[in-house]
Amino acid sequence: MAFKTIVVEIEDHVSLIKLNRPDALNALNSELLGELATALREAQANEKVRVIVVTGSEKAFAAGADIGEMSEKDFVDVFLEDLFAEDTTAIQRCRKPIIAAVAGYALGGGCELAMMCDFIIAGDNAKFGQPEINLGVIAGIGGTQRLTRFIGKSKSMDMHLTGRFMDAAEAERSGLVSRVVPAKKLMEETMAAAQKIAEKSALTTRAVKEAVNRAYETPMSEGLLFERRLFHSLFATEDQKEGMSAFLDKREPQFRDK
Numbered sequence: 001m002a003f004k005t006i007v008v009e010i011e012d013h014v015s016l017i018k019l020n021r022p023d024a025l026n027a028l029n030s031e032l033l034g035e036l037a038t039a040l041r042e043a044q045a046n047e048k049v050r051v052i053v054v055t056g057s058e059k060a061f062a063a064g065a066d067i068g069e070m071s072e073k074d075f076v077d078v079f080l081e082d083l084f085a086e087d088t089t090a091i092q093r094c095r096k097p098i099i100a101a102v103a104g105y106a107l108g109g110g111c112e113l114a115m116m117c118d119f120i121i122a123g124d125n126a127k128f129g130q131p132e133i134n135l136g137v138i139a140g141i142g143g144t145q146r147l148t149r150f151i152g153k154s155k156s157m158d159m160h161l162t163g164r165f166m167d168a169a170e171a172e173r174s175g176l177v178s179r180v181v182p183a184k185k186l187m188e189e190t191m192a193a194a195q196k197i198a199e200k201s202a203l204t205t206r207a208v209k210e211a212v213n214r215a216y217e218t219p220m221s222e223g224l225l226f227e228r229r230l231f232h233s234l235f236a237t238e239d240q241k242e243g244m245s246a247f248l249d250k251r252e253p254q255f256r257d258k
């Protein structure tokens with residue numbers, strides 16, 4: 001499908017989704033969020049795709065929800081349409097691993113979008129923030145909940161209450177991003193990580209996502225039981241036999257998603 005606000009390229013089992021509203025620093029308007037949701041559903045359905053990468057430009061991953069579009073709306077509008085609920089659910093429903101490659105600004109909804117992905121690789125010029133307070137609103141697609149779980153209450157309150165930006169080094173120190181790389185090498189490093197994941201069994205990448213995400217939803221005892229049962233169930237797969245035999249034979253495993 002042809003998109004207007006994103007560019008999608010599929011290469012070597014990776015669907016690379018590039019947010020593409022350069023004049024507005026990739027601000028998330030309803031068209032972009034709708035197209036992103038469609039691209040993610042297509043990536044989920046496409047058997048060739050094993051990993052998804054969401055990225056922006058060198059200057060901005062996304063500078064937030066589109067303020068011009070939001071400024072036209074009142075409470076009744078956003079409440080009745082349940083603004084942002086439908087399209088962001090598509091991101092959370094995706095069962096394939098999603099990496100956010102963040103250079104430049106990831107603010108407001110942009111920071112929240114990055115946090116909805118499975119992990120974040122940041123260029124050293126990345127700047128994260130939840131500056132909605134300066135607009136008289138608060139985060140609306142998970143910022144108060146996810147950022148708090150990523151970086152703890154004190155830093156999360158600081159970010160949401162002051163609206164300040166956090167640089168890449170602080171984001172890494174705080175656990176918001178998994179790694180920081182030179183901005184020029186962001187895509188190379190992210191695609192290398194994506195290729196590494198693409199080589200794994202699709203069964204185990206799904207299991208990892210389900211188990212890690214469970215850590216946010218359940219008490220520890222339930223999460224541990226869920227993980228153990230998933231671990232047990234993987235012993236019913238050919239890929240478990242292959243993975244362990246390959247190790248013992250001192251060769252690379254050939255996973256077949258079975």
Ligand code: HXC
Binds near residue numbers: 065066067068140141
């Ligand atoms: C609409 C935006 C935008 C946004 C930038 N632009 N951010 N348009 N919505 N969120 C537009 C600017 O209006 C400008 O358009 C162009 O992008 C370039 O931006 P500049 O401000 O000129 O660039 P710069 O001086 O480099 O400053 C960059 C910036 C600043 C610090 C990122 O643009 C900024 O503060 N943006 C808003 C960030 C923000 O408040 N995000 C939270 C949004 S609320 P023109 O036409 O003038 O060239 C939100 C709610 C989430 O996300 C709730 C659920 C999704």
